[in-house]
Amino acid sequence: MNAGQVLLSMAAQNELQLLSRFKPRLKLIEDAALNAEAMPEDLDAPLTPVESFFVRNNGMLPQIAADDWTLTIDGEVEAPRRFTVEALKSQFETVSVTAVLECAGNGRVQFSPATDGLQWSNGAVACGRWEGVRLADLLAACKLKPSAVYTGHYSPDLMADGSGKPAISRGLPIAKALAPETLVAFALNGEPLTLLHGAPLRIVAPGYPGSAWQKWLSRIWVRDREHDGEKMAGTNYRLPRKAVGPGEPIDPKDFAVITDMPVKSLITAPAEGFTTRAGGLLDVRGFAWSGHTPVASVVVSADGGTTWQAADLEPPGEPFAWRRFKAVIRPPRGGPITLCARATDVSGRSQPLGSAEWNPRGYCNNGTHRVSGRVVEA
Numbered sequence: 001m002n003a004g005q006v007l008l009s010m011a012a013q014n015e016l017q018l019l020s021r022f023k024p025r026l027k028l029i030e031d032a033a034l035n036a037e038a039m040p041e042d043l044d045a046p047l048t049p050v051e052s053f054f055v056r057n058n059g060m061l062p063q064i065a066a067d068d069w070t071l072t073i074d075g076e077v078e079a080p081r082r083f084t085v086e087a088l089k090s091q092f093e094t095v096s097v098t099a100v101l102e103c104a105g106n107g108r109v110q111f112s113p114a115t116d117g118l119q120w121s122n123g124a125v126a127c128g129r130w131e132g133v134r135l136a137d138l139l140a141a142c143k144l145k146p147s148a149v150y151t152g153h154y155s156p157d158l159m160a161d162g163s164g165k166p167a168i169s170r171g172l173p174i175a176k177a178l179a180p181e182t183l184v185a186f187a188l189n190g191e192p193l194t195l196l197h198g199a200p201l202r203i204v205a206p207g208y209p210g211s212a213w214q215k216w217l218s219r220i221w222v223r224d225r226e227h228d229g230e231k232m233a234g235t236n237y238r239l240p241r242k243a244v245g246p247g248e249p250i251d252p253k254d255f256a257v258i259t260d261m262p263v264k265s266l267i268t269a270p271a272e273g274f275t276t277r278a279g280g281l282l283d284v285r286g287f288a289w290s291g292h293t294p295v296a297s298v299v300v301s302a303d304g305g306t307t308w309q310a311a312d313l314e315p316p317g318e319p320f321a322w323r324r325f326k327a328v329i330r331p332p333r334g335g336p337i338t339l340c341a342r343a344t345d346v347s348g349r350s351q352p353l354g355s356a357e358w359n360p361r362g363y364c365n366n367g368t369h370r371v372s373g374r375v376v377e378a
């Protein structure tokens with residue numbers, strides 16, 4: 001343990017035990033709350049094993065008794081309801097969606113100058129098969145009023161600063177809440193959700209940043225305005241409508257909620273620090289994904305982005321899943337080598353070569369992933 005970890009509270013020490021027991025390979029990000037990310041090479045499977053799924057907490061893990069959990073739906077509905085988990089499973093159709101979960105702050109560490117927020121490298125992303133009921137079906141059962149324009153999500157986890165405030169309470173525009181891919185989920189990769197990922201119930205909002213995927217969901221307040229819960233307002237999980245440079249004044253009015261994640265890719269093999277032989281063949285592979293706009297193509301570079309070759313992209317599966325890409329490279333001579341991957345979506349948007357446009361909170365950095373290694377003479 002390093003000094004920062006020793007300072008963590010007792011509760012957090014239990015959290016660390018959870019991490020070392022269930023996710024021993026994740027890299028801890030220093031913070032009062034439990035946050036940890038995967039190494040890219042541990043993300044080299046179409047469905048990320050739960051063990052390698054990153055963990056993002058805005059506050060303390062809640063103490064929960066999953067047996068008597070209920071979900072209340074109220075607000076702009078004709079018929080407010082309260083469901084047990086069993087009632088959700090027995091009264092509504094169970095469906096599954098394969099979807100990427102990515103924290104809006106993934107890649108933040110590459111922004112210069114640095115911004116506030118957890119300094120994630122590239123590992124706050126994963127792809128899972130989520131199983132649950134459609135949020136649309138639950139809302140239909142509660143009979144939405146015409147005034148319903150947004151959902152507000154609540155859970156019992158509190159901020160780590162002792163203020164007693166909810167750690168986070170975000171929501172969805174009603175159109176996304178009603179979209180067929182949006183779930184109240186209770187299982188991941190065929191297993192019941194674990195505590196770290198929001199058991200017994202969490203929101204799954206494919207294409208949206210992870211912050212919209214409320215864990216430990218206990219209440220949905222249907223709203224007649226954009227939800228204004230904890231970490232919805234100000235500049236939280238928002239991007240400026242027009243560029244704001246470092247040090248420039250910030251007016252939250254000019255910021256809009258992030259509702260779509262940008263096109264992105266990750267090299268999952270070889271791993272950082274690899275060695276390969278000059279004149280030999282080097283297999284490069286990884287995944288590409290985007291929010292709501294399908295991925296069109298991926299190119300790979302073996303010279304840090306000067307020249308590119310097309311990668312093979314596996315045929316599309318489910319729309320919110322990530323797609324495998326592969327390329328074979330023949331490094332000509334010995335020396336250092338830097339691999340890059342760059343995805344483009346069907347609307348023509350590509351990953352930026354360095355970082356995405358700097359923004360005050362360091363969100364949505366979809367800059368190309370770089371992996372460095374060494375070519376050794378045969």
Ligand SMILES: Nc1nc2c(c(=O)[nH]1)N[C@H]1C(S)=C(S)[C@@H](COP(=O)(O)O)O[C@H]1N2
Pocket residue numbers: 053054055056057058059101102103104155156157167168196197198209210211212213214215216
């Ligand atoms: N109740 C609750 N839900 C939450 C959060 C949280 O702190 N509390 N963090 C959100 C954020 S910012 C992200 S990126 C995802 C992370 O989900 P995971 O921990 O299952 O990977 O959960 C979201 N849902």
Ligand SMILES: [Mo]
Pocket residue numbers: 056102103104105209210211
């Ligand atoms: Mo996040």
